[in-house]
Amino acid sequence: MSASFRISGKGRLTQARTARFTFDDKAYSGLAGDTLASALLANGVHLVGRSFKYHRPRGILSAGAEEPNALVGIHRDAARKTPNVRATVQELYDGLTAVSQNRWPSLSFDVGAVNDVASPLFSAGFYYKTFMWPKAAWKSLYEPKIRAAAGLGVSPDLPDPDHYAARFAHCEVLVLGGGAAGIAAALAAAETGLRVILCDEQAELGGALRFESGSTIDGRNGWDWAQAAIARLVAMDNVRVLPRTTAFGYYAQNFVGLVERVSDHLQSPDPDLPRERLWQVRAKRVVIATGAIERHMVFADNDRPGVMLASAARAYLNHYGVAVGRNVGVYTANDSAYAAAIDLKKAGVNVAAIVDLRDNPAGSVIDEARALGIEIHGGRAVVRVGGKLRVNSMTVQPKNGGGERTIPVDAVLMSAGWTPSVHLFSQSRGKVAFNDEVKRFLPGTYAQDCISAGACNGTDGLSACLDEAYAAGAKAAKEAGGKAAKPAKPKVEASESWSRGMLGAAPGAGSGTTVKAFVDFQNDVTAKDIRQAVHEGMRSIEHVKRFTTNGMATDQGKTSNMHGLAIAADELGKQIPEVGLTTFRAPYTPVTFGAIVGHARGKLFDPTRRTTTHGWAERNGAVFEDVGQWKRAWYFPKEGEDIHASVNRECVTVRKAAGLFDASTLGKIEVVGPDAAKFMELLYTNPWEKLEVGRCRYGVMLREDGFIYDDGVVGRLAADRFHVTTTTGGAARVMNHMEDYLQTEFPDLNVWLTSISEQWAVIAVQGPNSRKIIEPLVEGIDMSDAAMPHMSVREGKICGVPTRLFRMSFSGERGFEVNVPADYGEAVWEALWAEGQKHGACTYGTETMHVLRAEKGYIIVGQDTDGTVTPNDAGLDWVVGKKKTDFVGIRGLRRPDLLARGRKQLVGLKTKDPNTVLEEGAQIVADPKQPIPMKMIGHVTSSYWSENCGRSIALALVAGGRGRMGETLYVPMPDRTIEVEITGMVFFDEKGEHLNG
Amino acid sequence: MLLIHCPYCEEERPELEFRNAGEAHIARPANIVAESDEDFEKFFFIRANTKGLVYERWRHVHGCARFFNAVRDSVSDKFIMTYKAGEPKPKKLPGAGK
């Protein structure tokens, strides 16, 4: 069965170096250096997959990155199951396991192929038309069914065990593409000594020289010349050659993304190796030498396995030593397919016939083919092929109609001509221009510092390509600052050249036929679909593309775009440039998420910030919560306590004795300088000039629109020095906000801002015993009420290290915040805890902190405010300095809507049932019996069980809230409606006596 | 990723180091309290959002931390020039005709 199609003496692989592999559990043997595709073909296997929509059997179309059909799964182990790998790109290694995709139960008998018979259902635009109504059915019914029936490979279901590397690189000249042109450009640039990077998607560089047997450069075969040139480049210190590396995206200012496949080709990769490496290259100049891609012929059943591009058949023969059949037919509209026929014939493969759409093909390759005895049928078309799982005949007819003749074949090689790869040029925002003479889009207006050279620039012939590329490399180097060097220019002694060809549907699939003549193999788009799109009113190629999905598969329409465009233009009766070309978008070939993400996943996805007492808290059983990037101790449960029991105990203990809390995550900014007070006056609503040294004040910061932006306690350490605290989340943006005003609006102020958030660890000690706990450890600070009243700050020492000791309270109890240099945070915490235990203290976390502050009606900016709340709304009118003539937000506060009646105001809520705890975010209505949608007059911003109050408490923003004291409102929930009463915001110790308690 | 020339550091650095800070040349009125509602609206809410040349503020936040101004083409994303905060709108742009 698996008779070898390897021809001894052909190709460049070593016969002795075998590699075993399996495809759908069947064992095969290939050679080192094979791709999976060439190894399968060597075993006579053409059928490798089922198509996306119709489940049609599919074979191998190409020998490169443009492959739309031969997508397989590569399974290394349970976690390494890569779907949609192009068999034409995957290098073979010993033990490789490949499986076909999108078939059930087997590749040769696929139930889903019923889609092919039912294809009228799946015609162009069927997604839009058939399944859009009723809308609800789309999500629940149609989409899952369609997804199950259509589709490509299956995503791996385990986390990706591989790692992915990333590098930034800079160079003067970046050459994209390592064919003859790219190599010539790199040689020219490299001789100047500048940094050059040359990348190519193939394992071995050389591009089309891989199959072009008729080229001779500098006295040797083109491929050998290329390998020698690469060896020379690799040996140069200023050159980096990157094989297996695809330039996938061309971004602004010559920033090019490359993906290097590092270990997918290795049998057992070193676990230290990344699977792929993302290169982000910034180049002074870029030479684009991306070559051209051969187009297929569009005719009936042109997707049958065994029907492939002529150049691919040639690559399999000349590089891999594999004949794609024993009796091949050729269907062409240009000269290049003749070269394939000639090479195969010379290798002993029977060429049944060359069918040439051109009336009187003439020229040296045609003569050579004829001389070898190959039948040539000019002016004829292949109107269809026979065979299902493998082509077995082609039917030939004069192109204007007439008698048919069926020729048995086991492969059909086709060529409709070559499409310059302008993808990267187009991605660079260069404008392509249509050259009507050669019917192709070529680089027109450049948007960046790059040059196209060779086949991608529409240059035909190896000699001309090398000249152009060499000059481009030299020019790029010169423009990038290189000194002109005069290296030997490669001399082309023999070359192949072809141009022209045809675009669009060949006669057998011409207008009026409904056969399946594929334009886009990967998305199963036929010539008929494109014509139908035009009939249904699509005029622009962008619409045709979206309606038919032509060119929208992962191959980005490399083989299909020009055909699709030509068919649409023909149907519209317009010229190709009038219909326009669709935009080329990155990525050029699919890029793994792994390559994009690199190391930034799992623990390295986002930095984790830990306070200095983190380890202590961990050892003492704290449960943590994420607050931005911070890990904060949430509560400290004792044996057998759940969160409620723990928080209730902590809340009571703080008010009865004392509690220790790590408040280090607070943002801290030092505002220093002769104009520090003036600056504070401008940035905060409060007055600062008269704040005495050693005293603190609660400050509120607005945006210019008058809404609360941040808040925090500010201590004045000296006439010219303020220690400002911000919310945890606001630390960075408040700093940015302050710098913005200082640098751009008030640059005359002599002030210096320093972020000190990480310099100071902050330990809050709150509760009636707080002073007793701290006092024994402090030197140089008189902590008596007379010497250090509430809202004051002192500098001195604690445990022998410097401290900024604030007397302040976010609990309503007598309280202190001990600032110490971060290095001493844990040591001071432990010392305070040792003292605290003598006085019945507990440690508490953020949950208790939240409950305690809510019991006192202290707001949390960002929770009780949402960017539309003014100080007045929040019941904080007293923070706005009434005599001030300027501060950020002063004008915004006077906007009519901010002064209007009925604004939402922050109030307290008590549930009628004290045991019901409201949900934060719950909406509030005045009349629960009104019809839905109800008028919502506010929402719950904070809600807790308060053990100290023996009931639930809540804060809420309610329209006209302060005028509704005592009113009953309602909180409708899915299962019930909760009655609440509007109250003041202070639930505990309304007189504030505990601050000195 | 764009390269941005910081007029304080006097070198091109990658976009990652910068943060956009909105339209430039909108000065906060010296006597802001006296602004009419209409003038305050213009100052605070209304932005040009030009297709073409835009004058905007950037901050070299992960570098020298300075705010500066830039002229950029909002169609091509290209930076035409950058200049220090407080400097007037450039009368002539590099590469522009006479």
Ligand SMILES: [Zn+2]
């Ligand atoms: Zn800078």
